[in-house]
Amino acid sequence: MKNYYSYFLLFLLIGGFLLSININNASAYPSQNQRRQAPAAKAAPPKDAAPKDAPKDANAPAGKAAAPPAPPPAAAPAGKEVGDATAGTWTILPTLTGVNAMHMFVPRPGQYIYVDKLEANPLLQSNGQPAESALFDIDKNTLTALDLTSDTFCSAGSFMGNGVLVHTGGDNGNVQFAAGQQTLRFYDPMVGKWEEKVGLMKSKRWYPTMLPLVDGRVVIMGGSTGGTGLNRAEIDNPTYNIWPPSSADGTPDADRPMPFLTDTLPYNLYVFMHIVPNNENKNMLFMLSNQQPILFDLDTGTLVYNYPKIAVQRTYPQTGTSLMLPLFSSNNYAPEIMVCGGQAAFEITSTAEASCGRMLLNANQPAWVMDDFGGIPRVMPDNVILPNGQVVFLNGAQTGFAGFRKGNKANPLWVNSNPAFNPVLYDPVGKTYAKMNPSTVARMYHSVAILSPDGYVFVAGSNPQASVQKGLEFSTEYRAEIFKPPYILTDVPRPTIINVNGTDIAGNRIPIAYNQQTILVVSCTDPKPSFTAAIIHLGFVTHSQNMGQRYVGLDIASVNYDANAAGQYIITLTTPPNPTIIAPGPHYIFILNNGAPCVRAAEVLLN
Numbered sequence: 001m002k003n004y005y006s007y008f009l010l011f012l013l014i015g016g017f018l019l020s021i022n023i024n025n026a027s028a029y030p031s032q033n034q035r036r037q038a039p040a041a042k043a044a045p046p047k048d049a050a051p052k053d054a055p056k057d058a059n060a061p062a063g064k065a066a067a068p069p070a071p072p073p074a075a076a077p078a079g080k081e082v083g084d085a086t087a088g089t090w091t092i093l094p095t096l097t098g099v100n101a102m103h104m105f106v107p108r109p110g111q112y113i114y115v116d117k118l119e120a121n122p123l124l125q126s127n128g129q130p131a132e133s134a135l136f137d138i139d140k141n142t143l144t145a146l147d148l149t150s151d152t153f154c155s156a157g158s159f160m161g162n163g164v165l166v167h168t169g170g171d172n173g174n175v176q177f178a179a180g181q182q183t184l185r186f187y188d189p190m191v192g193k194w195e196e197k198v199g200l201m202k203s204k205r206w207y208p209t210m211l212p213l214v215d216g217r218v219v220i221m222g223g224s225t226g227g228t229g230l231n232r233a234e235i236d237n238p239t240y241n242i243w244p245p246s247s248a249d250g251t252p253d254a255d256r257p258m259p260f261l262t263d264t265l266p267y268n269l270y271v272f273m274h275i276v277p278n279n280e281n282k283n284m285l286f287m288l289s290n291q292q293p294i295l296f297d298l299d300t301g302t303l304v305y306n307y308p309k310i311a312v313q314r315t316y317p318q319t320g321t322s323l324m325l326p327l328f329s330s331n332n333y334a335p336e337i338m339v340c341g342g343q344a345a346f347e348i349t350s351t352a353e354a355s356c357g358r359m360l361l362n363a364n365q366p367a368w369v370m371d372d373f374g375g376i377p378r379v380m381p382d383n384v385i386l387p388n389g390q391v392v393f394l395n396g397a398q399t400g401f402a403g404f405r406k407g408n409k410a411n412p413l414w415v416n417s418n419p420a421f422n423p424v425l426y427d428p429v430g431k432t433y434a435k436m437n438p439s440t441v442a443r444m445y446h447s448v449a450i451l452s453p454d455g456y457v458f459v460a461g462s463n464p465q466a467s468v469q470k471g472l473e474f475s476t477e478y479r480a481e482i483f484k485p486p487y488i489l490t491d492v493p494r495p496t497i498i499n500v501n502g503t504d505i506a507g508n509r510i511p512i513a514y515n516q517q518t519i520l521v522v523s524c525t526d527p528k529p530s531f532t533a534a535i536i537h538l539g540f541v542t543h544s545q546n547m548g549q550r551y552v553g554l555d556i557a558s559v560n561y562d563a564n565a566a567g568q569y570i571i572t573l574t575t576p577p578n579p580t581i582i583a584p585g586p587h588y589i590f591i592l593n594n595g596a597p598c599v600r601a602a603e604v605l606l607n
C-alpha cells in the first residue's frame with residue numbers, strides 16, 4: 001500500500017484542492033453580503049368498490065374523453081432483460097408486489113418495502129386482512145406481508161438520524177382498520193416490522209410531505225384533513241410538526257402555522273421540500289407549492305426569501321417532481337434545484353407539461369432556467385439520481401393529472417392516460433437529455449421508482465383508480481421491474497466494496513461521522529481503475545416525490561494499492577462537512593470505476 005501510481009496523482013491533486021476550500025464561505029441563500037463567486041469547479045462531477053379518494057370534489061371537468069392512448073406495447077416474459085447498452089434495459093421481475101406500490105423505500109440493501117392504501121390486495125397479513133405493506137427481498141426472492149392496523153392511504157415517510165423511518169398520515173380506515181390521518185408508524189430496518197401509534201398526532205394529515213432535518217429529526221409538512229382530488233380551505237391543514245417532539249415523554253409538539261400553504265391553495269399538497277446547505281447548521285428549507293418557491297427558516301419559523309415563480313403548476317394534482325441536483329465540494333455545494341413536468345390545466349384532456357426549471361438558490365438573483373424536459377410531456381414523473389450524478393426521469397402520463405379514473409369499469413374515463421413509457425436520462429454537466437428504451441408497463445398514478453444500492457432503478461406500482469381492478473386498460477399493477485441505465489451496462493469493470501473502516505459491508509450498517517477520513521477497501525479487476533465516490537440518501541418515494549433523496553459527491557483523498565491482495569485498493573474518502581449538506585441518517589456510499597458503479601453500495605449510518 002506504499003506504492004503510488006501516476007494515474008492517482010490527479011485524485012491527489014483534486015483532493016488537495018478540495019480540502020483547501022473553506023467551507024465557511026458556503027452561501028446558503030441570497031443576501032446582501034453574500035455576493036461571493038463560487039470557485040471554479042475543477043473536479044468535474046462524475047460522469048370499482050367504494051371509491052374514497054377518487055377526486056371527491058370532482059372539480060375536474062368531465063367533458064370529452066382523454067386523447068386516444070397509444071396501444072400498449074407487448075410485455076416481455078418475466079425475468080427476460082430487454083433493451084441495449086446504449087439506451088438501457090428493462091426486466092420485469094417474476095415476483096409480484098402483492099400490494100400496489102403507492103409508496104416505497106429501501107430499508108436495507110436488497111430489500112424494498114412497498115406501502116399501499118387499504119384495498120383488497122391478494123397478499124394477506126397475519127390476521128387475514130389484506131396487506132397494506134410488504135417487504136420484497138431481491139436476494140432471497142421472497143415477498144413478506146408486513147402487519148399494519150391503520151389506513152396508510154396517501155401518507156408520507158422519512159428516515160430519522162437514528163436510521164428509523166417515520167411514516168405518517170393516511171385515510172379513514174374501515175371496520176378492521178383504524179383511521180390513519182393522525183397515526184405515526186415506525187419502521188426500524190434492523191428490526192424489520194412496523195410499529196404504530198394510532199391517533200397520536202394532534203391534527204389529521206393526508207398528503208403531507210416529510211423530510212430529514214439537520215438535527216436528525218423529521219418535519220411533517222401540510223396536507224389536508226381528508227382525501228380529496230383538489231385541496232380547499234375547509235379541509236386544508238396549513239401547519240407543520242416535527243418529530244421526535246421536544247417533550248421527554250413523547251407527547252407531540254403543537255402544530256406550527258405555515259401561512260404559505262394557505263397562500264398556495266389549492267395546489268398545496270405533497271409540496272416539494274429540500275434542505276439548503278448553509279454554514280450555521282440551520283434547517284433552511286427550500287419549498288415549492290403550486291408555482292411559488294420560498295426559502296423558509298424552520299428553526300425560527302420565518303419566511304426568508306420569495307424566489308421567482310415557476311411557469312405552470314407543479315404540485316398535486318398537477319404533479320411534477322423536484323430534486324436537489326448533486327452537490328459537490330468543488331463549488332462549495334452550490335444548491336441547484338430542478339423541477340420537472342406537471343400540468344398547466346386541471347383538465348383530463350390536457351397534454352402534460354414538457355418543461356423543467358433549474359434554479360441556483362445562492363445566485364445573486366435566482367432565476368429559473370427552463371428546458372424542454374427531453375421533449376416528452378410528463379405529469380407524475382419520478383426522478384432518480386444515479387451514483388454518477390446523472391438523473392433518470394421516468395414513469396408518469398402524457399395526458400391529464402393525478403387522480404382516479406372517472407366513469408364505471410365498462411366506460412372508464414382516465415384522469416391520467418397516455419403513459420410515458422420512455423425514461424429520459426439527464427446529464428447535469430452537459431445539461432442534455434437522452435431518450436431511453438421504453439418500458440412495456442404503464443406507470444401512472446400511484447407508481448414509484450427508486451435507486452437500488454445495486455446501481456439500477458427499481459420501479460413498481462400504478463393504480464389510477466380507487467380499488468383493485470383487473471382487466472382494464474390501466475389495471476392495478478403488481479409487476480415490479482428493473483431499469484438498468486447505460487452506465488451499468490458497459491464493459492468497464494464494476495468495483496466491489498469489501499469493507500468500510502475495517503467492517504465488512506455485507507450485512508452491516510456501518511456508523512460514520514461528518515468531516516472525517518473514511519477508509520474503504522475495494523476490489524476491481526480494471527488494471528487502470530479511476531475511482532470516484534458519492535454518498536446518497538435514497539429517501540421515501542410516493543406521488544412522484546422522493547422525500548429526502550440527496551446526492552453528495554465525496555472527495556477522494558488517496559487511493560493506494562492494497563499490499564495484502566491483488567486487484568485491491570485502499571480508498572480514503574472525506575465525509576461531508578456538515579449535516580446541512582446531507583442530513584444524518586442511513587445512506588449509501590457508492591464507488592465508481594471510470595463511471596461504472598460498484599456492484600453493491602456500502603450501507604452506512606452518518607451521524
Ligand SMILES: [Cu+2]
Pocket residue numbers: 154446543
Ligand atoms: Cu394519491
